[in-house]
Each structure stands twice: as C-alpha cells, then as structure tokens.
Amino acid sequence: MTILIIYILIFVAAFYIVKAVSSMKKSRDDFTSLKTVTFGDESAVTPNRAASIISVIAIFAIWGSFTGSKLTPIHVPGPFIGELSFTYTAVNSLGETDDAEVRISVYDVQTGEIPEKIDIEPGLGFALNDTAQIITYRSALVKVQKNDVGGKDKKYKVIAINGESISPSSELFIDNARVYMTAKGTLSLTPYKGWQMQPVWLPSPEAVWSRLTKIASEGYKNFSLFEHLGWSLLRVVVGFFAGALIGIPLGYAMGLSGWFRGWFDPIVEFMRPVPPLALIPLVIIWFGIGEQGKIILLFLASLWIMTISARAGVSGVNIAKIHAAYSLGASKWQIMRLVIVPNSLPEIFTGARVSMGVCWGTVVAAELVAAQKGAGMMIITASKFQMTDLVIMGIVLIGVIGYAIDILMRISENYLVPWKGK
Amino acid sequence: MKGLSIENISMRFDLKNGSSVQALKDVSLDIKAGEIITVLGPSGCGKTTLLNIVAGFLAPTEGKVVLNDQIVLGPGAERGMVFQQGALFEWMNVQQNVAFGPRMKGMPKAEQNEKVKHLLEVVGLAEFEDKAVYELSGGMQQRVALARCLANEPDVILMDEPLGALDALTREKMQGLVLKLWKETGKTILLITHSVEEAVLLGERLLVLAPRPGRVYKEYKLPFAEMGVNMDLREVKKSEGYSETRDEILSIIWEMEEEIMGRTDESS
Secondary structure, three states: OHHHHHHHHHHHHHHHHHHHHHHHOOOOOOHHHHOOOOOOOHHHOOOOHHHHHHHHHHHHHHHHHOOOOOOOOOOOOOOOOEEEEEEEEEEOOOOOEEEEEEEEEEEOHHHOOOOOOOOOOOOOOOOOOEEEEEEOOOOEEEOOOOOOOOOOOOOOEEEEEOOEEOOOOEEEEEOOEEEEEOOOOOEEEEEOOOOOOOOOOOOOHHHHHHHHHHHHHHOEOOEOHHHHHHHHHHHHHHHHHHHHHHHHHHHHHHHHOHHHHHHHHHHHHHHOOOOHHHHHHHHHHHHOOOHHHHHHHHHHHHHHHHHHHHHHHHHOOOHHHHHHHHHOOOOHHHHHHHHHHHHHHHHHHHHHHHHHHHHHHHHHHHHHHOOOOOHHHHHHHHHHOOOHHHHHHHHHHHHHHHHHHHHHHHHHHHHHOOOOOO | OOOEEEEEEEEEEEOOOOOEEEEEEEEEEEEOOOOEEEEEOOOOOOHHHHHHHHHOOOOOOEEEEEEOOEEOOOOOOOEEEEOOOOOOOOOOEHHHHHOHHHHHHOOOHHHHHHHHHHHHHHOOOHHHOOOEHHHOOHHHHHHHHHHHHHHOOOOEEEEEOOOOOOOHHHHHHHHHHHHHHHHHHOOEEEEEEOOHHHHHHHOOEEEEEEOOOEEEEEEEEOOHHHHHHHOOHHHHHHOOOHHHHHHHHHHHHHHHHHHHHHHHHHHO
C-alpha cells in the first residue's frame, strides 16, 4: 500500500517536473504541437519518451530502495542491526524487587557473520543480567527468568521494562524493538523491522544480477543457463513449426473446400477456446512428462491458431484478384501458388505472432508441472527452496525472451510481407 | 466469324426465400473485332452480371456467348479483364504484375521483360518497373492493370468500371489513354461504366440497359470515340451533338432511377 502511494506520487511529480522542464525549453513547432484538438485525437498521442525512461527508473528505484540495494542512494529505513538493551524489574516470591540488564545483538544472517556473544557481568541481586542474539526480521523469546535466583518460583514475575510496568499479554516499545509479554509471562522481543522487504520476499536488484552471473557461469540443477533457456526455446520452435506445418495446409483446405470446412469446423471451433494449459494433465497422462508430451502440447497450442489464420487468409482474398488471375490464363495450381498463398501471408504472420506468444507462455507453464530443464522448471524449483532471486531472474529472462521473439517476428514480417496493411 | 457475340442471354438468380431475380433478360449483342462498346445503366440493371458472363465467371441461365466461333464456358486468356481496383497483386512489383500473363503462358524471361518494358512505356510508367504497386497512386495502378491486361494479348478487353474510383482529372487523362490503346492495339473493348459522360466519349456504340429485368433499352452509334483518338477530349466535348446525346441519355437514366425509387417507395 505504501509502495503504491509512493509510486503514484512519483508518477504525478514526474509529470509536473517534465512538464515544467519542457515548457521552459523553446516550444517545438512540429505539426502536432500546432494542433488545438488533441484530446481524443489518437494521432496526436505519442508515447512521451521521458515518461518511459522515468517509469523504468522509478521501478528500479523503488525496487532498490525497498530492498536496501547498493545501487540506489535513497533507502527506506531498513531493519535494526546492532545492540539493544533494556532493564527489567522482577519481583520474587519474597516480594523483593530487583533490576537487571538485558543486552541483545541483532544481526543480519544474510551477511554470514554471526556476532560474538556479548560478555556481561551477572550483577547483583536475584535478577541477573542476560544476553541474547536475534536475527533481523525475526522475533525471539528472551527468558530473563532462566538465570535469575528463584526464577522458577510461581510468584516470580517480571513487572516492568525500563521502569514501565508490563503485564502478561501486553506490549510496550523500547528503542528499536517491541517487547511483548506472553500469557505465561515470558518476554518476546521483536527488533524494529523497517520498511524494507526481506530478501526472501523480494531480493535486491544486485542480488538478482549476481544470481544471474552465478547461474550463467555455474549452471543450475545439472544444466547450464543456456541449456535451460535453449531447451525451452527449442520446444517452442519445434512445437510451433509442427503446428504450422499441419495447421496452415489444414487452414488452406478449409478455406478452399466445403467438405474440409464442414468436417473440421466443429473440431477447430471446439478446440480453439480450450486453453492449452487445460490439456497439460491429459498430455502428461498420455505421453508422459518427457519431451514428447511437451512438444505435443505446444503443437496443439499453435495448431488451431495457425489453422484459423490460414483459413482467414484464404477467405480474405479479394475475388477480383482471383478473377484477374483466371483471365490472365493462370491454372488452379498457379492461382494457389501465386495468388492465394501470398495473399494469405499477412494473416498467417499475424497468426504466427499470436501463436509464438501462446507457445512461449505454454512451455513455461508445462515446465512448471514437470521438467528436468527449462526456464519454467528453473523458477518452480527455485521457489521450492525460497530462492526468490532466482525466481525473479527467471521471470525477467522469460519476459525478455518473449519480447525478443515478438520483435523478431515483427522484423521478419516487415521484411517478408511489406504489403501488409497497404 | 471473328468477333464477340452475345446471344439471347438471360440470367436469373434464385434467392433463398424462394423468389428469384431476373438480372438479365434476352440480351443480344454482336461486337465486331476492333470495336469499342460502352454499356451504361442505372444501378442494378445487370451490367456487371453481363460482363461476368462474357468473362466466363458466371454461366447464363439461357443463351450463350460466342467468341471467334467458340462458345465461352469459363474464364480464359483471350478475354482480358480490367477491374475497378484491388485486382493487382501487392506481393509483386509493377514489372511482375505486368509479366503475369506472359509468365503463365511460359514465355521466355527475356521476351517477357521486353514486352513489359514496351507496355509500361505505352501506358506512361516506364520509370516505375521496380516499384511496389501499393506505392503507386490510384491512376497509376489502373495504368498497370491496363498494361497487365494488354501483355496477355487478349482478343477482347472487358472493363468493369475501370476508372470509377479515380478523381475527375485523372479520370479524364485515363479516358484518353483508353482510346489511344484501343486505336493502337486494335483490340475489341467492352467497357462498363456508370458515368454517362464516359460512356458517350468512349463508346463507338453505346448500350443503355434498363433494370428489372436487365435488358437493352436503347443503342446509340456515336462518332466521339473516333474523334477522341486524335483530339483532346475537352475539345470532343464541345463538338456538335455531344451535349445533346449526353443530355438525352442522362434523362433516360434519370427516369429509370426515378422509376426504381418510386417502386421501392410503393413497396415499403
């Protein structure tokens, strides 16, 4: 909630700052700036590059400042690390009261350094001084009565902390910590946790980066990072091409023959809305958890999309083009090869882009269920060991690869079907 | 017999609700080789249906089309078509579009190239060989369509409102080009249009079709096409008899349109 409010504040503040800065600069005399009607004019809305850059920086800044990253200069308060101390007042069975000091070192277990035990004199009286160690973000019971003389007596109890009285099932705050007394009278200490996220919830950017370099050089679960991602990609490519290989001819047949369309329409229209993920259990039952099952799943994911796009490509051909080709003396085969196929390419490319996206999503999901290697397997295994940095690294890599696939498809589309949309 | 003859063509479309539409009734027409004929009529008079029958895309319910003593049974390379628009192949450049017909015949590459080069010069697109067709303006695209049709050396050229989508100025230029090509190549041309002016200017013979059922209402023999070959079309429009003919045909079409409107008014 706090993060959301901070994010909204950054959004609004950045807007006004950028606006102020750009209004100070000389106004541009391009065509859009001369338009008086821009609200509702889609062509006048272009992405503000400054906004895009600030947006990305803001995400990393928030990420960094809430995880104690070294990359960001500003941090929200982190957990307390260091030494706490307080004095407690106890009353024994004879009704005498005595004070004793408790010193506690709070340390960060992530750094791997465990502080030495604090030496403390036991002190005078029946209540003796104590020490304890607490890991950041944790709370611990501090059994001050344990070493006290007569601490096991029924009448013995702690009645005050730093002079403030405390009773069972109540709490009070000392510097950098919360002290809670349990119903049985034991003190439970929670050092100040700060606003930062624990690494197990959200690791810092550099932790993710160092995990990435580590996995990239050492591999993970017997396979290198390259192999994990490569296998996912390979499955996608094989599944996609298998789907296209069957789907495109099937789509053509459905677009050109009434019998084919009648026969396959119910099947295609029925299978199309079934999400590939719903097929995973059945595919595992039928084909096992090996490569075969995954590729068949991806094949099914791309098959219907490719069939439908090829069918739409054939149906979308302008009848004038077909007529023109016939009156120029083309045979059926020539019309197929020189008119229908090229005419359907833009539709097929659109289908291929959608299909690649679906396949990439499906392969990750399939690997979540059962796999020995692959991007999805990496993150699901990591999550079981609470290696959140690896999970985030996997998510980022999956996103980057998916985006790269789409960009590649768009580039090849521009290159292969330049007439699309013309 | 050389030439195209349309013999007692009738066309009836059966609708799904059991009724039927008589698109054409008993249309006959003899076209000598080398003639240019324009067909005019109000919307829904069956002019496009007639052209599709001649092209072989539709089989008439009665009657037949005979070209050079051969009955037309389907589309063929001896009857070239020029469409209103959208019939060029966007995945081919100008050169490939024009060479399409010769390529289908299996003409050697060198011969194809020579032919395309010549035809593009004729239609005034000599510099545009390697351009993509979607980069051309509407008028240029129709020039490519004309060249593509001519490259196949058809006996008859069928034009389905070829200039209908062009702006007025381009249209006038293209009308001149059509006349020039007609004279230079000596092809038989059957041109369908909804513009009275175009029909009067381009037709040696002009057929006015009447709707419901589509039939030949009146036929004109006109001198303006012949005149337009050697004269600026704007001059032709000033020549004697042009505006009278145009006005007469215009009022015929106007009356027909009114009648159609009246009929639909009554029925609604």
